[in-house]
Amino acid sequence: MRDRILTLGKAELYAATVQKKMKGWRLAQICATTVSDGFEMNYTFVKDQDMDTIRVHLDRHESISSITQIYPCAFIQENEAAELFGVLINNITMDYKHKLYRIDVEAPFGPKEEN
């Protein structure tokens, strides 16, 4: 059993995800976390007893491309990150465009806007 967190650059994410897919890892989880200067996106992959989390750091207004081309099942969790945190995710195969949850506030979990 091994749990790891690997921090990668935004550009490396796509290649790393393809590699995980080729090696037979299952996409377990995607989540966004607000940090002081932007977001952290965590992509967790599971294979048998092992769990690897790929972490990508994003600036506040930086966009990231969706991994739904590789793992189609990512669409719910990517939509959730986009809607609750305001992470800009491009090219989600099934983009709900902030209509996944019926909430009034835009990005309620995201960083507080400076007034």
Place this chain on the structure above:
Amino acid sequence: MAKRSVIPFGPQHPVLPEPIHLDLVLEDEVVVEAIPNIGFVHRGLEKLVDSRDYKQYVYVAERICGICSFGHGMGYCESVERAMGIDIPARAKYLRTLWMELSRIHSHLLWLGLLADALGFESLFMQSWRLREKILDIFDMTTGGRIIFSVNQIGGVLKDVEPVMLKEIQKTITELESEVKPIIRTFLEDRLVNMRLRGLGVLSKEQAYTAGAVGPMLRASGVAYDSRETGYAAYADLSFGPITAIEGDSYARVKVRLAEILQSFEILQELLGKIPSGEIAIPVKGNPKGECFVRIEQPRGEAIYYTKGNGTKYLDRFRLRTPTTANIPPMLDLLKGCQLSDVALLILTIDPCISCTER
């Protein structure tokens, strides 16, 4: 030329215990696509970690869902404890496992009842829930709550189960083990149940794996993965293995869950023989700093808990990926190509828990 039409399904539907809406694109009677729409019961509970301190949040985590309640509390505690590097007493680990396995039995019996109800088999539905009632009575006796127990705390559990109660539990589960047999026989052998479930909604091994299915759904397609084997709580000391089936159809999913009920009885018998005495909690001082991902096998499948502490009493982030979130994409695969009349049954076979999914 087949005529295309779109039929809305849910959010209120007799077979659905919780609200989920699907737009079904039909070609005559056959579903060609299903577009899920959730968000009717979103409460933003993950956000509450900002304003409830990490010890209080256990009670919030438990209330994310009614059926997997204990598991959520336990998963949250496990992840905070691992992030803080706390090792809880052995008895607390065993007690957590005890409640978790009882929860699994009660969740599966509840689901079997709902399935029987969806099949129109009322008496089987009532019988499943009748047996479930005995498990709820055990919860009531040991924790003071039938559904939500509030017995978890960071560093252990709040209430001890006394030897008299352990004897009572052993007696009840031994009784239940024999009482559950007629239900199992009915689900596996009854001609009507077989006709509805056999060959319906086949999910191949590859499909299940790449679509990210978890729990009984994944195991019914032949993938031997059970996150209990990662050895949280007392599972490392107990002997069990993942239960699988190869067919991947709805019948296989029922079969796997039925076998898991029996397996849980075995685990419980072993656990009751081994349970150590001693402390049930250790005092916890300080605040969590650091992060941790934890996998817990809920009755519905693998759930992932992530906590991130910053050294204050409020956590930075709590994330819960519930089994149903992972099971919705494979469910959409199942729906493609099925008959309209089978849609309700197929949605039910993933054991959906929408309030978990939306949190």
Place this chain on the structure above:
Amino acid sequence: MARKEKLFVFTPQILKNLVSKPVTEAYPFEEAHYTDRMRGHIEIDIEQCISCTLCAQNCPPRAIKVDRGKGTWEINRFDCVQCGNCVQVCPKKCLHMKKGYTQPETQKSVEVYTRTIQKKKFPKASSDCVYCTLCAKKCPRDAITVDRSQKLWSLNQDLCVSCGLCAKNCPKKCIEMIEINDEEAV
């Protein structure tokens, strides 16, 4: 694999159920039976209460309100989720989880309990103190600072809630709870 498919598999069980008793209670026609550990509602022994506000701070749904000046303890029973956290944190153990549920109402309401106000008492260590730091460890609000090397024992009166846990736990029994006049306390 030969399939074993039969009809009337469940019929014996149905016949058996016809003559067996129900597993549930016929409430409200029968008295409901509650277990000893039942988490039904919170009760307070108001005269024991010292208005420390720990219960209010640790209530996840924020159902409890404490007013230190007026000596009141309020609970909105319709917000309460019966988690029992207040019972856990109460330093005086004056809160209890009791059997029986809150009666249904058409509107949410707040129940107010008022205690007779006594002068606030603060702990004071006498010269017997050996600076063992036990009182500081037991203090739920971290109001006591003990420095063994400097032989100092000090109290932050703003944080102190007069629970008396320090006096109870002192191995030398040298801590006394002393009434301090309002002018002095401020």
